[in-house]
Amino acid sequence: MSSNSISVLNALDNARTQWYHVTAIVIAGMGFFTDAYDLFCISTVSKLLGRLYYYDPSTGKPGKLPHSINNLVIGVALVGTLLGQLVFGYLGDKLGRKKVYGITLILMVLCAICSGLSFGYGRKGVMGTLCFFRFWLGFGIGGDYPLSATIMSEYANKKTRGAFIAAVFAMQGVGIIFAGLVSMIISKIFLSNYGRPPFLKEHVFSTEPEADYVWRVVLMLGALPALLTYYWRMKMPETGRYTALIEGNAKQAASDMGRVLDIEIQADHDKITQFNAANEYKLFSHEFVRRHGRHLIGTMTTWFLLDIAFYSQNLTQKDIFPTMGLTSKAESVSALREMFETSRAMFVIALLGTFPGYWFTVAFIEKIGRFTIQLVGFFMMSVFMLIMGVKYDYLRTEDHKWTFATLYGLTFFFANFGPNSTTFVLPAELFPTRVRSTCHAFSAASGKAGAMIGAFGLQNYTQDGNVHKIKKAMIFLAFTNILGFFCTFLVTETKGRSLEEISGEDGGYGETQMTGKRPGSRSENHEDDSRNYG
Secondary structure, X not given: OOHHHOHHHHHHXXXXXXXXXXXXXXXXXXHHHHHHHHHHHHHHHHHHHHHHHOOOHHHOOOOOOOHHHHHHHHHHHHHHHHHHHHHHHHHHHHOOHHHHHHHHHHXXXXXXXXXHOOOOOHXXXXXXXXXXXXXXXXXHHHHHHHHHHHHHHHHOOOOOHHHHHHHHHHHHHHHHHHHHHHHHHHHHHHHHHHOOOOOOHHHOOOOOOOXXXXXXXXXXXXXXXXXXXXXXXXXXXXXXXXXXXXXOOHHHHHHHHHHHHOOOOOOOHHHHHHHHHOOOOOOOOHHHHHHHHHHHHHHHHHHHHHHHHHOOHHHOHHHHHHHOOOOOOHHHOOHHHHHHHHHHHHHHHHHHHHHHHHHHHHHHHHHXXXXXXXXXXXXXXXXXXXXXXXXXXXXXXXXXXHHHHHHHHHHHHHHHOOHHHHHHHOHHHHOOHHHHHHHHHHHHHHHHHHHHHHHHHHHHHOOOOOHHHHHHHHXXXXXXXXXXXXXXHHOOOOOOOOHHHHHOOOOOOOHHHHHOOOOOOHHHHHHHHHHHHO
């Protein structure tokens, strides 16, 4: 049975863009803003933690987190995120998007506050407590990935769905900017009030006692945006698709969506019963693999390969930041000054390199399509990383610093105006309602597995700063991006079609696969247009 014959689904697909769409973007987007802030703000305070808790007077040098402790402090949230994605993604399909959404938010608020209140006996106690709460913070953040994407896709109309989902994800860029900005402001406030006079040479690389408050304030502020949106999240009704197609409550779905759309919608109970009867196959059944196995492999592999490269970008930060005059050597500045400079560098890179790409995706995803944006993004990332790898010695010199910085910024731009955005959008559109959250969770968790390889596998390989190793790592990343380019052909274009048409729930599954038409081909687009508009 076609989804067009079911009133509530037809109303959602063809609704004009209105205030409730904007509200949904803001509510779901603020979750992603919080996620990004919480995950990335730790990078601005990690050096400060080393100064505070690992200073050895006998060395005459600033304290520094041991490599293993640094990996643990930064990486434990990624592990929590991966597990949270799997658990909450599954629960989102079993218990409902709205109910599980509230749980993740409460967990994020509590753990952000507790991370800043980390106390213990000695540095091991503080680091252990911090890691414990950072893990559970990541666990809550993980749930936000599949739930935010699924909720937005199920609320949106089919003409602007990709832009709406991309806009939710674009709040990640805003969160990264604010992680740098807030850390910069807090450190500057304390630096101005408590910092050592710069003319006292014996205090040049000292650690201000008040610095112990700074990292705590930065981490705890991550609870604020999540707390402010909790009321509005709980006020949102369950998505009409979940209520109708999973709970089987046609009357409630019609009532909820009729209220937010401000129209009268028929319940269509019998039609929904027939519709569900035609889509009863289970996750990972033979029927699921036949219908959606290729797409799931495509979304998992592309997100995995993308995050290896995306989370490896700090391989060259140690050269980029000083070259651009954004940071100084640790021995020449105090602890708060070092944090200020690190936060400033993160803010500048995010604002100029990371942030624009997200919103280019929002602007062009419904014009160019997900498939093309992902292909171009992977290809351009591969080109820029290959150039940086082959010419690393040449680019890191003072004479070519602007070329180096430009290539570095363009890599981030095409990651975000490319696969970093589209790998979030596609899993929210390709799969059936009953398993949409779970399949998005598998794809996102695959990405976090890639992130851990990039952030720690390659970091461990290049931790000695060996130029030859960094060059090999950058060339390897160029290769992973080319693999991502080819794995993109496992997915299909989704723009302009209803979710049920894309997933085959309306009975039209397999047209692209059976006809052999490549995604985005001229004939396929023509057929899509005829189905959508007449």
